[in-house]
Amino acid sequence: MRPAPVLTDDNEGFWRAAAEGRLVVQQCAHCEAYHHPPRPMCPLCHSLELRWAEVAGTGCVYSYALLHHPRHPAFSYPVPAVLVELDEGVRILSNLVDIEPHEIRIGLLVEVAFEPTADDLAVPVFRPRSPA
Amino acid sequence: MSPGTGASIVGTGETEFSKDAGRSETQLASEAIIAALSDAGIESSQVDGLVSYTIDPVEETELVRSIGAPEIHWSSRVPYGGGGSQGVLLHAAAAVVAGFADVVVAYRAVKARSGARFGRAGVSDRPTSSHAGTTAAQWCMPYGVLTPASWMSLNSTRYMHDTGTTSADFGRAVVQMRAYAATNPNAHFYGRPITLEDHQSSRWIAEPCIRLFDCCQETDGAVALVITHSDRAGEFAQPVSIAAAGAAAVFEEEVASNHYRPDLSVMDSSRSLAARLFDRSGIGRDDLDAAMIYDAFTPILFMQLEGLGFCGYGEARHFVADGHLGPEGSMPCNTNGGLIGEGYIHGLNLTTEAVRQLRGESVNQIEGARTVLVSASRTGVILQRD
Numbered sequence: 478m479r480p481a482p483v484l485t486d487d488n489e490g491f492w493r494a495a496a497e498g499r500l501v502v503q504q505c506a507h508c509e510a511y512h513h514p515p516r517p518m519c520p521l522c523h524s525l526e527l528r529w530a531e532v533a534g535t536g537c538v539y540s541y542a543l544l545h546h547p548r549h550p551a552f553s554y555p556v557p558a559v560l561v562e563l564d565e566g567v568r569i570l571s572n573l574v575d576i577e578p579h580e581i582r583i584g585l586l587v588e589v590a591f592e593p594t595a596d597d598l599a600v601p602v603f604r605p606r607s608p609a
Numbered sequence: 610m611s612p613g614t615g616a617s618i619v620g621t622g623e624t625e626f627s628k629d630a631g632r633s634e635t636q637l638a639s640e641a642i643i644a645a646l647s648d649a650g651i652e653s654s655q656v657d658g659l660v661s662y663t664i665d666p667v668e669e670t671e672l673v674r675s676i677g678a679p680e681i682h683w684s685s686r687v688p689y690g691g692g693g694s695q696g697v698l699l700h701a702a703a704a705v706v707a708g709f710a711d712v713v714v715a716y717r718a719v720k721a722r723s724g725a726r727f728g729r730a731g732v733s734d735r736p737t738s739s740h741a742g743t744t745a746a747q748w749c750m751p752y753g754v755l756t757p758a759s760w761m762s763l764n765s766t767r768y769m770h771d772t773g774t775t776s777a778d779f780g781r782a783v784v785q786m787r788a789y790a791a792t793n794p795n796a797h798f799y800g801r802p803i804t805l806e807d808h809q810s811s812r813w814i815a816e817p818c819i820r821l822f823d824c825c826q827e828t829d830g831a832v833a834l835v836i837t838h839s840d841r842a843g844e845f846a847q848p849v850s851i852a853a854a855g856a857a858a859v860f861e862e863e864v865a866s867n868h869y870r871p872d873l874s875v876m877d878s879s880r881s882l883a884a885r886l887f888d889r890s891g892i893g894r895d896d897l898d899a900a901m902i903y904d905a906f907t908p909i910l911f912m913q914l915e916g917l918g919f920c921g922y923g924e925a926r927h928f929v930a931d932g933h934l935g936p937e938g939s940m941p942c943n944t945n946g947g948l949i950g951e952g953y954i955h956g957l958n959l960t961t962e963a964v965r966q967l968r969g970e971s972v973n974q975i976e977g978a979r980t981v982l983v984s985a986s987r988t989g990v991i992l993q994r995d
Contacts, residue, residue, distance in 0.1 A: 479751050480732040480750055482747060482751045483733070483735065483746065483747045483750070513869070514744060514869070520860075540763045540766045540770070540873060541763070541766055542759065542763055542766050542815040542816065542818060542819075544753065544762070544814075545812065545814060545816060546813070546814050546821075547728060547729060547730035547756065548730055549730040549731075549753060551732075555813075555816065556753040558752060558753070558759060558763060559763075560763050560873075568869055569748075570748055594751055600752065602752075
């Protein structure tokens with residue numbers, strides 16, 4: 478089973494939402510800018526009013542790598558690591574699922590899915606977007 | 610009038626580099642520091658400053674207990690992991706030039722092979738990176754992205770995509786560094802040069818960007834340097850001036866896990882660092898006789914070559930293929946074999962090689978070397994023979 482994310486005061490909202498099957502991104506309630514990774518203060522307007530905005534969960538692959546070594550028993554190899562650029566403009570690190578690893582390309586359109594982790598939590602992952 | 614920053618390196622020391630030192634990091638640091646002080650001809654009773662960088666496990670209090678420094682007036686640690694390795698000279702120079710300390714020792718001790726390996730597939734239960742400059746622990750671990758190579762693979766793939774660089778292009782740089790290492794008795798790969806075919810048949814660590822031979826060597830050992838005011842340089846046998854020192858950590862850029870800057874094919878911090886080093890000192894790139902550039906993995910060497918302005922964006926593959934990094938090239942690079950060929954004392958063994966070049970003591974000596982750059986991507990120095 479995947480290791481659980483480490484919860485902190487600054488990131489807990491992201492992971493709690495993921496455990497409920499929702500992808501959220503931190504958004505400044507004052508200037509409405511999206512931020513990831515989350516932080517305690519908006520770097521643009523210094524507001525401390527930051528909320529967890531539910532987002533569409535669609536985006537495209539900004540970069541990727543197939544990780545072969547070293548190996549951890551929780552994962553199957555190669556691990557498809559990706560950076561996904563969400564349509565809201567932030568980038569998040571994740572894995573791709575439901576795809577043959579060597580089919581992964583930069584620019585691939587993807588959508589969010591969720592996979593369970595230890596401690597009854599979950600992480601957002603991504604799969605190729607179904608044709609509309 | 611003191612040249613450059615006003616600070617000079619007056620002694621260096623190293624332990625042996627190995628895969629199993631068989632003794633504590635505190636002992637390794639103590640041995641390297643006493644060797645550096647002996648090289649300088651300074652008693653440990655004169656040391657009043659200590660500078661290292663993050664992840665170093667040596668406690669300052671324990672270190673002082675071994676080397677016997679009576680009173681420390683300056684101690685600091687540079688953040689950003691190995692990216693901060695050359696920042697120790699910036700901190701040491703600031704301390705001695707401002708007069709807060711007289712003799713500063715910069716050091717790094719590591720048991721990266723027999724102790725905590727960087728390349729181990731471990732899952733951290735800590736939310737932070739202990740000031741190593743990466744939030745990878747919390748955002749990468751649940752995804753199996755567990756090591757520096759895996760963190761760096763994401764910007765490396767994007768770099769290849771945007772510039773047309775191939776794994777074979779990276780391999781040509783590795784072949785050169787392994788050729789330097791092959792003649793260096795202190796190098797892990799002493800006597801073991803490789804061909805491009807060897808590089809291309811080494812297994813994938815992270816596909817399509819990092820093969821086994823693109824990775825630095827996990828190493829046990831320690832390195833130390835002694836820094837004092839350049840006004841005192843005349844007291845020492847072989848002083849080397851810190852002509853320029855700088856640091857540039859740019860917004861949202863992480864070390865290794867650099868995943869959030871707008872364009873990951875560019876090492877923005879190196880562009881800023883170049884401005885700090887070259888523009889402020891008046892030293893030009895053409896003035897350099899050699900360069901030591903942090904090569905934890907080959908792609909970040911390429912991105913620094915471009916970021917520091919030695920070639921244009923996307924041109925590192927041509928710069929390397931044309932032989933500029935070789936002994937007869939315009940800018941011999943990592944003449945000890947680099948972190949890939951000699952070993953990985955978290956970057957500080959590149960600094961000692963720069964000093965050897967300036968003293969005329971390198972095993973791959975560049976004739977008449979007078980000015981050498983050392984870059985750790987976001988911290989760096991230009992050193993000159995007095």
